[in-house]
Amino acid sequence: MESQSLELSCSPQRDYGSLRGLHLYHRSAQSQTTLLSMAVNSEAKVDPQHRGRLQHSEGLDSLQVNVTLSHLQPSDTGLYVWELSYREDSVDQIITSTQKVFLFVERTERSCQCSPSYGPVILIIFTTAALLLLTLIWLAVEKCVKARHHLRPQPPVPIYEEMTRKQQSAGNPQNNHEAASHLEEVNFPVYANPNIRQPQDNYYACPRQLALRA
Known part of the structure; x- marks a missing residue:
């Protein structure tokens, strides 16, 4: 699980001679990374990308070497393999330990951790949105009422x-x-x-109707 820790341990086999070196590898689908390298009379070397998250026990003289990888990430998914180097009678021998660990880191859903100062801002945003929605609804209703009143038929x-x-x-x-x-x-x-015919008073218009005077 993400953000948890992984503990690895390796017990050297003295039957192969004196332990001269130790390496811890991380094998993923894309590449192989050397997380830890320890050798006699030299300082331990830790991969820079894991420095701060990887802790180990000091020295190769102990009966068991312990390594702790904290704050696991999805990129830590893969196979962890120990490799030990022995020397016996001036002959170096490299042996891969049978202690192999496969790790799958599942991503966890992170909840939104909002700052307390964001509370009033979010409240103002929601209030403004609600008022705007109510205003739009009121305008739409008013427009529908006016349109219905305008199209109302005259009473017969x-x-x-x-x-x-x-x-x-x-x-x-x-x-x-x-x-x-x-x-x-x-x-x-x-x-x-x-x-x-209209009566004619103009005698000049019709002389035949004039009476003869004695």
């Missing part, structure tokens, strides 16, 4: 008023006839009808 004329008007028109046929005659006289004057 009641049937009983129309029937009353027709009855009044049918009950006064004489008035209707006189009104029609009056309209006809107005629209069609007498001079439009050639059969109707």
Whole structure:
């Protein structure tokens, strides 16, 4: 699991001679990294990328070498292998330890750790968004109400008023006839009808009608 620690240990085999060196390798799918190198009469060397997270016991004279890798990361996933170097009768011998460890570091979901000062800011943002949403809803409702009022149809004329008007028109046929005659006289004057002659007072226009004087 991420952020936890890994403890590795190796017990040298004295049957192969005196221990002259020790290496701890990390083998991943992409590469191999030497995490720790220890040799006689020299300082231990730790990989720079793991320095600060890797701790080890001092010296090769101990019966067991312990290594602790803390604050594990997903990149620490892989196979951890020990390699030991022995010398016996001026002959160097390199042996890979059977103590191999495969590690899989699972990524953990990190919760959002917001600063306390962000609380009022977040509250203001949510309040502003809510007010803006309410304003938009109110404007939309008002627009719909105005559109519905504008498109409202005119009320039809009641049937009983129309029937009353027709009855009044049918009950006064004489008035209707006189009104029609009056309209006809107005629209069609007498001079439009050639059969109707107007009395002529101008005697010069028609001399045949003058009476002979004694």
